[in-house]
Amino acid sequence: MHFLENYLNTELSLGGTTKGKFTVNYFDSSNNKFIQIADVFSNLLYSQLHTGGYGNEIQLLKNNNILKFVFVFPPEY
Numbered sequence: 001m002h003f004l005e006n007y008l009n010t011e012l013s014l015g016g017t018t019k020g021k022f023t024v025n026y027f028d029s030s031n032n033k034f035i036q037i038a039d040v041f042s043n044l045l046y047s048q049l050h051t052g053g054y055g056n057e058i059q060l061l062k063n064n065n066i067l068k069f070v071f072v073f074p075p076e077y
Contacts, residue, residue, distance in 0.1 A: 011075070045070065 005024040012018040029035040041061075048054040061067035 007074070041067070 027035045
């Protein structure tokens, strides 16, 4: 359960993205509107990667600075 937290603290600290340590909390998306929004974006990106059918939508999100980068977990080495 702590693998994601340990990974993020290590990766983001070494990459200079963050200086402080943080914790990861898990939420049930059925009870949290922000997690529901993240689920929608995650599913959109996932579908794009598998079907290629959402390229225009993904590009629109990038053009409007809504999607700034994709954080890959686990990392692809």
